[in-house]
Amino acid sequence: MRRTHTARVVAAGLLTLSVAQSGFSQSAEEIIRRSENLLKGVSSKGKFRMTIVTPDYTRTMEMRSWWVGEEKALIEITAPRREAGNKTLKVNNELWMYLRNTETTIKIPPSMMLQSWNGSDFTNDDLVRESSLVDDYAMKILSDEVVETEPCWKIELLPKPTAPVVWGKIYHWVRKKDYLPSRTEYYDEKGALMRTLIYSNVKQFGSRRVPSKWLMLNNIKPGHTTEFEYLEAQFDIRLSDRIFSFQELEKGRNR
């Protein structure tokens, strides 16, 4: 009887301690994990617009996408008409492209993973990467910074020695208010800034509030940017596994 009481007191003490901890100084890992979970959801479905800007041209594409966690995804281009019907299927760490014009499915070979995805400043690797940042990077909170009037944690991520990643260093800013990402900077092994991802326009989509604009600045090729803008999004819905099959991939676009 007495022992249980002591145990309860100790447990209560521990609990308050851990609550205090999470309130004041939670680890960088916790912040990142929480932030990632906010964006991901179990599954999602949405429409978005991708605007690619280069010194030579600006073009806008519209797409539909279906995601299950980070493992499976299908993205279909709906506009412009020349590319409408082209699809990208991701299953685990493999990527296929269905090309409507030639009615073929191409598997993206590993050597092409760092190439641009559909002409954007995102790479095929960006789509394929399925592991959480927490798995591949060692991280620590560097400082508190204000990014566009929002107080943020600035977190430094360095790749773990065995992690199969392409970046030498990542800086990630997470908003203190709602744990949403605000900005990510990708550096190469030599420490040069390669690209910057800026999240903005937080909007309510169903049960979730997420940044609706994702702007990727290509720091190696000045003047090249890609912007994703969510037009519609639904989270945590039931998606049939059939969506992510080859049959579905090679079907026409009247789904």
Add this chain to the structure above:
Amino acid sequence: MNLLLKLGWRNIWRNKRRSVLTILAITFATFFTVVMRGLGIGVWEYNVQNSVELFSGYLQIQRIGYQDNPSLSKNFPFPGDVEATIQSAQGIKGYATRILADGLISYRENSSGAALFGVEPEAERRVFRFQQRVNAGQFFEAGSKDEVVLGYKLLENLRARIGDTLVILAQGQDGVMGNLRFRISGTMKLGSPEFDAMAVFMDLGAAQELLAMEGRVNVVAISVADLHAVDRSVQRLNGALKHAKLDKLTVLSWEEVLPELKQAMEFDKIGDWFFLWTLIIIVTFGILNTVLMSVTERFREFGVSLAIGMQPKKLVALVFIETLFLALIGIIIGSLLGQLMNIYFETHPITFTGEFAKIYEDYGFLPQIVSASRITIVLTVAGFMVLVSFLSCLYPAYKVSKLEPLKGIRYT
């Protein structure tokens, strides 16, 4: 002076054996150097000429900055004013326009990155030889917009066969991902591993369609008579481009288009020069040795000459004249033989066969030893040899100039 010449000439033949040996040494050194230079220059020019005539061209017209950072967007309209400009320039043997792009090639479940070349088969055939490297099937005909020729290694990697249909995906200059179907009409073996595993040739028209490049090209590859016409042609064409107000374009020589080839050539030249200098040093000491011997042998005679009133400077001149006679005879015979040898190997190159040839080909060289019979080679080598003989009698001449009559007479 006349007397000295006569005296010198006679002196040479007083000791025939020694003189003949010296002449032979100089002859051999000259012959060997001329042949070495001939082969060195011949093999390199032959290889360079072959590789530029294979594909890259002696000259290329590109957008400024394309060479350092190639991209599809650095293109220009053709024919436009460019064609007329090329045609107005003198000494152009022929030219062909090309589009170069990166793409993805896919056959069934296999896919690979590819280097796409849009070419005009007929124009290319007139001046460039890569179409002779088709090792299976055939090169597509002009205007055949649905056929491609692949590097043989690429075909193997895709596990496809000639006649199969594949799909090529590439981003056009407007950013749109173009994709078209092609039939494989043949494969090529160009000798460069990257090329054989990446290259895809298609008709220029097909490339323009795939990449949204209607009426535009990235490169005009130009052929001229030979390597020696390159610098002049670059100047002429650059002038013509400027005159036509095409100031976004520039003309590059093969040295700029293929810097690795140029570097390899320079590197090889350094080796050649090192060898040449070693040879020259050996020859110098050989000549020095004979001249010194012949002079010391005759110290008594020189002493007597001085005693009866010969001026020392005339004796010095005599030493130089004798050496020069020996050297000239050697150089003339050596150059003649060397030049004959070079002419022979220029017209009858040695071609390796079997394993040895394969090693050469794997490194992208032609398994062939060919010479160059350039008169400049003979002249430079001869000049060098004269200089060397002159240098090598400085010391003996110095000894003679310091000779005192009595010491000379008593010299044993």
